[in-house]
Amino acid sequence: MAKVTVGVSLKMYFGHRQAATWFDEVAARIRAHEAVQSGAVELFLTPTFLQVLPAIAAFAGTPVRIGGQDVAAADSGAFTGEVSASELAEVGASIAEIGHAERRRLFAETDEIVAAKTAAALRAGLTPLLCIGETERQDPADAAAVAVDQLHASLTGAPAGAVIIAYEPVWAIGAPEPAPHDHIRIVAAALRAALDADADRAGSAVIYGGAAGPGLLTALGDEVDGVFLGRFAHDPDALVAVLDEAAQLAGRRSEEHA
Structure with a gap:
């Protein structure tokens, strides 16, 4: 596809006032x-x-x-502290981040929980942002098999519905450098092939996260x-630099597809 996607997760780094200032600076x-x-x-946050409503x-x-950075697996009910996909959609959100390595590690989310959240997001009309990645560094072919x-x-x-796959090898999250380029290429190609083989996932995207810059x-x-950015994007100028790079890539793709 010609479109290039850039995503940013703010995790829990910003307080409410700091986030509002960042939103205003980036929006300008x-x-x-x-x-x-x-x-x-395409930029998503x-x-x-x-902070969802102030961002909108x-x-x-x-x-x-x-x-949202997460979503409930259930559509509604007595689930204290949870936020449903339908409520996110109701207020104007359009994406639900699901299955991040931190959710798996810190909150014991399993493949079954991730699948239930993915289904809930799609039922509500949200695009699941599925975080995929191997926990330990390994041969790219083996990593691709784990990711698929x-x-x-x-x-x-x-x-049925489009998804955004954020390939984030866990060992590269927060690292000084991203995974080697050849490693990313091999895993991303395997994920793309798996999506292309699924008629229900038309319009899906594969982006890379993990020390991306x-x-x-x-x-x-x-x-x-x-790409899926983390703390690097806390500087609005740095984020715009990546958006400029994405614009150049999108322009080249459009010329090739013309």
Whole structure:
């Protein structure tokens, strides 16, 4: 696909006031960013649940998509502390981040829980942002097999709909450098092939996260559909630098497909 996707997870780094300031600073830059405004580059953000509404307000009138960092597996009911997919959709969110390595490690989320959350998101019309990745560094072919198995498990019982796969090898999250380019290419290609073989996943994307930063999109070219950023994007200027890089890649893809 010609479109290039750039995502940002704010995790729990920002307080409410700091997040609001960041939203305003980024939104001002986005309104002047031709590639984002045209849709050639798709930007999505996943702030904390309390920050979802301020984010939606700050980016009103732009194509920026806002999502939650998690979602309940159930549609409704007596689930204290949970946030349903339907409520996220009701307030204007369009993405639900599901299955991040931290959710698996800290909150004991299993493949079955991830699959239930994926199904709930799709039922509500949200795009699941499925976090996929091996826990330990290994041969790229072996890592690809693990990633594809995780993908299939995450989609078990899920209704039709596009998904965004964030390939994040756990050993690269927070590391000084991303995974080697050849490693990313091999795993991303396997994930893309698995999605292409599933008629229910038309329009899906495979992006890379895990110490992602400037230069990575240019180096990977058509091997991924975008990148998923973390703390690097806390600096709005740094985020715009990646968006500029994404714009160049999207422009080249459009020329090739013309």
